Amino acid sequence: MVDESCIVEKFLELAPLSEEDTRLLAELEKDVQTYPAGHILKSAGQKNPPFFTLRSGWACSVRLLPDGQRQILHIFINSQIMGLSEVGADCSETELMALTDIEACPFTARDLHDVLSQSSRVSQLLMITMAREHSLLIERVMSIGKRRGAERLGHFLLEIRFRTKSRNNRIHIPFNQTVIADALGMSSVHVSRSFSELKKLGLLQTDGRTLFLPDVEALAEFSSFCPRYLEVGSADLMPADSIPRPDPQLIPGDDAP
Amino acid sequence: MVDESCIVEKFLELAPLSEEDTRLLAELEKDVQTYPAGHILKSAGQKNPPFFTLRSGWACSVRLLPDGQRQILHIFINSQIMGLSEVGADCSETELMALTDIEACPFTARDLHDVLSQSSRVSQLLMITMAREHSLLIERVMSIGKRRGAERLGHFLLEIRFRTKSRNNRIHIPFNQTVIADALGMSSVHVSRSFSELKKLGLLQTDGRTLFLPDVEALAEFSSFCPRYLEVGSADLMPADSIPRPDPQLIPGDDAP
DNA sequence: CGCCATCTTGAGGTCTATCAATTTCAGTGG
DNA sequence: CCACTGAAATTGATAGACCTCAAGATGGCG
Numbered sequence: 001m002v003d004e005s006c007i008v009e010k011f012l013e014l015a016p017l018s019e020e021d022t023r024l025l026a027e028l029e030k031d032v033q034t035y036p037a038g039h040i041l042k043s044a045g046q047k048n049p050p051f052f053t054l055r056s057g058w059a060c061s062v063r064l065l066p067d068g069q070r071q072i073l074h075i076f077i078n079s080q081i082m083g084l085s086e087v088g089a090d091c092s093e094t095e096l097m098a099l100t101d102i103e104a105c106p107f108t109a110r111d112l113h114d115v116l117s118q119s120s121r122v123s124q125l126l127m128i129t130m131a132r133e134h135s136l137l138i139e140r141v142m143s144i145g146k147r148r149g150a151e152r153l154g155h156f157l158l159e160i161r162f163r164t165k166s167r168n169n170r171i172h173i174p175f176n177q178t179v180i181a182d183a184l185g186m187s188s189v190h191v192s193r194s195f196s197e198l199k200k201l202g203l204l205q206t207d208g209r210t211l212f213l214p215d216v217e218a219l220a221e222f223s224s225f226c227p228r229y230l231e232v233g234s235a236d237l238m239p240a241d242s243i244p245r246p247d248p249q250l251i252p253g254d255d256a257p
Numbered sequence: 258m259v260d261e262s263c264i265v266e267k268f269l270e271l272a273p274l275s276e277e278d279t280r281l282l283a284e285l286e287k288d289v290q291t292y293p294a295g296h297i298l299k300s301a302g303q304k305n306p307p308f309f310t311l312r313s314g315w316a317c318s319v320r321l322l323p324d325g326q327r328q329i330l331h332i333f334i335n336s337q338i339m340g341l342s343e344v345g346a347d348c349s350e351t352e353l354m355a356l357t358d359i360e361a362c363p364f365t366a367r368d369l370h371d372v373l374s375q376s377s378r379v380s381q382l383l384m385i386t387m388a389r390e391h392s393l394l395i396e397r398v399m400s401i402g403k404r405r406g407a408e409r410l411g412h413f414l415l416e417i418r419f420r421t422k423s424r425n426n427r428i429h430i431p432f433n434q435t436v437i438a439d440a441l442g443m444s445s446v447h448v449s450r451s452f453s454e455l456k457k458l459g460l461l462q463t464d465g466r467t468l469f470l471p472d473v474e475a476l477a478e479f480s481s482f483c484p485r486y487l488e489v490g491s492a493d494l495m496p497a498d499s500i501p502r503p504d505p506q507l508i509p510g511d512d513a514p
Numbered sequence: 515c516g517c518c519a520t521c522t523t524g525a526g527g528t529c530t531a532t533c534a535a536t537t538t539c540a541g542t543g544g
Numbered sequence: 545c546c547a548c549t550g551a552a553a554t555t556g557a558t559a560g561a562c563c564t565c566a567a568g569a570t571g572g573c574g
Contacts, residue, residue: 014345063395063399065399065403065481066481067481069403071398071399071402071403073395073398084388085388085391085392085395086388086392087384087385087388088271088384088385088388088389089388089392090488091485093392093395093485093486094395113381116377116380116381116384117377117378117381118377119377120373120374120375120376120377120380121374123373123377123380123381123384124345124370124373124374124380126384127344127345127373127380127383127384127387128344128345130384130387130388130391131341131342131343131344131345131346131387132345133391134342134387134390134391134394135342135343135346135350137391137394137395137398138320138330138342138350138351138394140398141328141330141394141397141398141401141442142320142322142328144398144401144402144442145328145401145441145442146322146326146328146442148528148529148530149529149530176551176552176553177552177553178552184402185398185401185402185403186530186531187530187531187532188552188553189530189531189532189533189553189554189555190529190530190531191553192552192553192554192555193530193554193555195553195554196554196555208539224322224323224324228348228350229350405560405561405562406561406562433519433520433521434520434521435520443562443563444562444563444564445520445521446521446522446523446562446563446564446565447561447562447563449520449521449522449523450522450523450562452521452522453522453523465571
């Protein structure tokens with residue numbers, strides 16, 4: 001049993017959990033490991049691919065093309081579950097890589113299955129988690145398909161800004177522009193130029209890899225960024241009459257329904 | 258109660274179902290409606306958005322940008338559940354539109370919730386369903402991000418070819434090239450030119466909207482298409498010792514031009 | 515037959531990739 | 545302290561992919 005479980009905390013933002021659900025979830029995080037930046041947590045082609053919860057650091061999922069090009073599909077930050085998009089697959093298609101030194105807890109499909117079969121509540125929360133990840137990917141499609149370089153980058157930075165819950169509009173990007181390029185489907189050269197463009201427009205200031213967004217609203221307008229897709233809304237999947245609804249505010253450590 | 262439930266059939270491809278699970282799933286399809294081509298089943302901004310199962314015809318999910326551009330995210334064919342990617346959202350962000358005349362069964366988040374809370378087995382199958390939809394979107398990202406026009410189109414056609422389970426490599430596309438363009442993040446003019454390119458390369462023959470792929474292997478090579486992401490693999494989410502495994506063979510469907 | 519949506523084709527311009535050269539900067543070691 | 549090093553970022557030049565606009569061709573259908 002882990003003294004502090006990341007996903008329990010995360011899920012408590014969505015809805016209150018029973019003692020039993022808490023215990024089940026914490027079980028997934030019993031094995032805390034550390035991995036260095038650049039470490040491949042899961043490689044493409046791997047049978048019975050593992051899952052991980054990410055306790056600290058940054059990681060990403062990557063898909064490789066035969067010609068050696070790579071596309072970064074998702075960037076994981078604190079408390080996310082990695083590998084969920086491949087539940088039910090015999091064989092892994094995407095790679096998981098640590099972008100920084102990370103702490104993560106590996107678990108198996110079997111572990112996941114055990115949790116799911118024991119709590120329909122947790123199953124629902126996992127579905128919602130998957131749906132949120134899906135909406136991140138949808139925004140990625142929108143960016144790559146419809147936005148030009150600088151807009152893509154602006155959108156990306158705003159997403160990081162909101163997901164890290166930075167309150168001073170200052171974000172730290174712990175990886176290089178090539179990673180951003182592979183995530184946004186553009187060349188690293190063009191990423192650099194897009195940075196310049198945002199700076200020239202007064203929408204961005206940089207100090208090494210620490211970035212400052214002086215006018216988030218203007219940048220959001222410029223990038224057609226709408227934070228709604230990042231919001232937690234547990235709505236009617238759990239109707240009010242069947243399950244107590246949490247206060248829409250963030251819930252502090254202890255739950256009291 | 259419906260005499261024949263599409264999703265039950267669909268889910269039986271994944272795993273055997275109990276009587277009770279079958280009944281639960283069929284419940285979702287008790288309300289069979291017909292909608293004309295072009296009908297908006299669900300619009301962006303809608304509160305408590307509904308879900309649908311698609312019994313016949315083609316539909317798609319669409320995301321609109323402030324400047325009026327649209328991106329088609331997913332094309333739905335027979336027996337798919339539409340709206341799953343927005344479970345847990347208070348408000349719909351994507352639109353659902355019928356591409357042809359369709360038969361579909363609307364149901365509410367509440368209906369879905371009832372099913373989920375009564376069967377952890379069905380919950381698991383729904384998660385797998387979501388993961389498969391996710392992998393379709395991943396391939397879309399790969400296409401838009403890394404493949405050039407003709408490759409994108411080839412990949413798209415092969416995906417249709419496999420999803421419709423056409424055995425004679427003949428597919429019928431019941432919508433115009435503008436739809437394809439919006440799905441692949443390119444202009445309709447470029448779609449037309451990409452069609453020409455595939456024809457010139459001998460990878461495609463057309464007769465109106467009926468297409469013939471004379472050399473699927475060559476086209477797959479050309480488009481870096483790998484059908485694995487379309488495969489049904491229920492693997493270890495339901496370990497063999499806990500639940501009997503279905504035959505991995507694809508279930509034949511009837512194709513009539 | 516004529517209408518309309520759709521598809522095709524051409525021309526010019528924009529965006530982005532690629533290649534290559536240069537600069538920056540943090541480490542490293544003399 | 546300063547030169548050396550290598551990764552990363554920037555900048556310039558060129559080429560290719562793709563978009564947009566516009567005109568013309570095609571084909572289904574009343």
